[in-house]
Amino acid sequence: MTTAREMIPALGAHVLVRFESLTVECWVKDVKNAWGKPRLLIVPVVGSGEQWVELGRVTIPAKEAADILARQPAGATAINASLQSK
Numbered sequence: 001m002t003t004a005r006e007m008i009p010a011l012g013a014h015v016l017v018r019f020e021s022l023t024v025e026c027w028v029k030d031v032k033n034a035w036g037k038p039r040l041l042i043v044p045v046v047g048s049g050e051q052w053v054e055l056g057r058v059t060i061p062a063k064e065a066a067d068i069l070a071r072q073p074a075g076a077t078a079i080n081a082s083l084q085s086k
Contacts, residue, residue: 010040016059017042023059 013028029050030041038055 013060014045015040015042016061017053018057018059 010028010031015026015028016023017026025045026042027045028040029043032039032041032052034052039052040055040058041050041052042058043050
């Protein structure tokens with residue numbers, strides 16, 4: 001189970017999000033756990049709007065992933081497991 005505390009380090013992260021055949025650069029605005037699945041509220045780097053997406057649609061660039069893992073609370077496993085599976 002992913003807790004909000006484990007997901008806080010993802011706030012402000014630069015991510016790539018898949019939308020069918022497109023990949024869009026986005027920033028993470030908020031995080032939540034819905035129905036046992038981590039979701040990120042993302043906003044595009046260029047353009048407008050926001051959307052909740054499941055973590056599985058998100059690719060986190062290596063440098064950003066290292067920064068997120070460094071900010072993660074001790075003992076947190078949810079984001080760590082997700083980042084290492086990409």
